[in-house]
Amino acid sequence: MLTEVACKNASCPPDKARARFADGGNLYLEAAPNGSKRWFWKYTFAGKEKRLAIGVYPAVKLKDARAARDEARKVHQSGADPTQRRRLDKALVRASAVATYELVAREFHAIKLKEWSEAHSTKWLRLQEANLFPWIGNLPLREITARVLLEPLRRVESKGLNETAVSLRQYAGQVFRYGIATDRCDDDPATKLRDALGAVIVKNMAAVLTPEKAGALMRAIDSYHGLPATQEALLLSALLFQRPGNIRAMEWAWVDLDGALVTIPAASMKRTKQAKLSGEPHLVPLAPQAVASLKRMHVLTGHGRYVFPSLLTGERPMSDNTINTALRRMGFDNTEMTAHGFRAMARTIMVDELHIDPEVIEEQLAHGKRGPLGTAYNRAQFKDQRRKMMVAWANYLDKLRLQT
Template identity: 85%
Template sequence: MLTELACKNASCPSDKKRARFSDGGNLYLEVASNDSKRWFWKYTVGGKEKRLAIGSYPAVKLKEARAARDEARKVLQTGADPTQRRRLDKAKVRATAVTTYEKVAREFHALKQREWSDAHSTKWLRLQESNLFPWIGGLPLGEITANVLLEPLRRVEGKGLNETAVSLRQYAGQVFRYGIATGRCEDDPATKLRGALGAVIVKNMAAVLDPRKAGDLMRAIDDYRGLPATREALLLSALLFQRPGNIRAMEWSWVDFDGSQVVIPAASMKRTKQAKLNGEPHLVPLAPQAVASLRRMKVLTGRGRYVFPSLLTGERPMSDNTVNTALRRMGFDNTEMTAHGFRAMARTIMVDQLRVNPEVIEEQLAHGKSGPLGTAYNRTQLKEQRREMMVLWANYLDQLRLSKPMTS
């Protein structure tokens, strides 16, 4: 039997590479020629002699080595191989280190970041970091139950951020499904929370949908006495019904007067990152009224980058509040009309009053296609129909503008 002093004084003869000092129970201290000392336990499994490395001396003292031997012996008595069990335990520790919710979420985010838009990618991670990582980020995926996940979601909901809570449940579900696919967990507790949070009441953007009220709006635009650029921005919002961001950030390089169209680059459209990089530009045919509006703006801002530059600096486009503020000055409050409402106005009135094919309008609205054709659908097939529609819509708005005003 060894003693602590014997372990301390043990050395390897100069004529040998190593020497072994037995403690009993097949535990021994092996001393190498460079004076390094290591503990080993010798055992037999399946008729084959093996040895288990216990640690280095003096980091592992004699008493600790004996305790490790006794634990290994217990494992052997169950019929398991202590060496294999240790490897399995180490693998579990390594796996646990990369199966926490935060680590898997960040891994998933890094994977999807290549295809998500920058805005969605930033929002997805920011909401996780603010609301989920502090509470469940350090927990292994497999230990997170529906009740555990519900707690931080309830905290968000309790702040009146119901829509955020619902989004976070969806984001968490993405992480768990990725965890299942990569072998880090076997269950998605987020799916069990469907219905556990308050429903999100979606409020549509206010929009003028009645033709007579649309006539009032067009007359108000015609009579607008504010800045000329703001008036033209209002008019083009009605004529083109593109997203407000594409109107206010329109660049002169997009405007093709010869072709009577605006060509919005794919990178400037509301699309996935993949579609922004590889997608086709969005074509907006121009009716004569829209061409006339842009020619008026060409005189004002044609030497700069933007059709509607900021008043403070021409290096930036018009503020995103400009059109909405102008609508308020014209007497349309935020329950009646918004900059985004021009899109709904055009779609609704054209279908109801002009009987335009909704598919043609959807193409012009640049709404993503669903179904088997998806984005592979050839948009040029509807180019002429869209051009005819834009002329029809511009002429109809003129008719509404010239019609009899609504009586209050």
């Protein structure tokens, strides 16, 4: 058995290539003629004698060498080769060093570009770059704990951006789960923070939801003193209750006045990238009142691309703030009515007052089908019911307009 003093005094004779000084359990100190000393542990694996390098003396003291030998013996007794295990551990450390959060996040983002919408893809990366990459981007994925991840999320939350913080936690979870799948980490700390952030208070878009207020709104549209195109856009927002972006960016190529139908291409709908590429167009039946409105607009803008072109250039559609600004001028503040509120108004009043099947309304609103099958198997578009519904809705708005 060696002692610390014996290790210190151990040396190799000049006429030998090396000298070995044995300790217990096949541990030995090997001295070289140049004065260097190294620890080794000798063992047998798969019928072959092998040795494991433990370290250089005196950086590795005798007690430390014995502790390393005991750890290696445990690995050996488990049926593994200690030398091979060490190589694997070193490879894992090297891989972890380059598998930083930012690198893995950008790799995941590049894969998802094929299926995410452009808007979501841009938002996902922008929020990461602004809020997570500066704080944890250069950390190996395996070293990021829930506490480490919580710190940048708290920074965002402290700015009053609670919804952003919750979104970032979800985005981080996607990165960690991808890291687990690709063997870059073993845990998803984001899931542990599910209850660590404040709840998101969802506020519905302001909307007129009673027949009396809807009647007042329609009368206000009739008496609007702004541009004729804005007045018609307000009217069609009420009659068609499509997303504001689809109203203001409506193209004449979509409009069939004789067939009383607007066909919005899948690429222009709020859908996933895959659905935009391969989905069906969205059909919007036109009541006579909507056809009349579009005919009036055709006199003004029928020579161009857009039904509601920008005042600055006909190569772009109407500004996305035009309808909301018009509503403010008409006396409806942002707590009463918004451009998006026409959708809620139609859905609520048609269910409550006209007793129309909500599923038919949802189809006309172009809301995605819920449930595990989604749109893959629910192809019912209720075309006849929707055409009748649009006429009934337009007639009902006319009726409300006359009531005071």
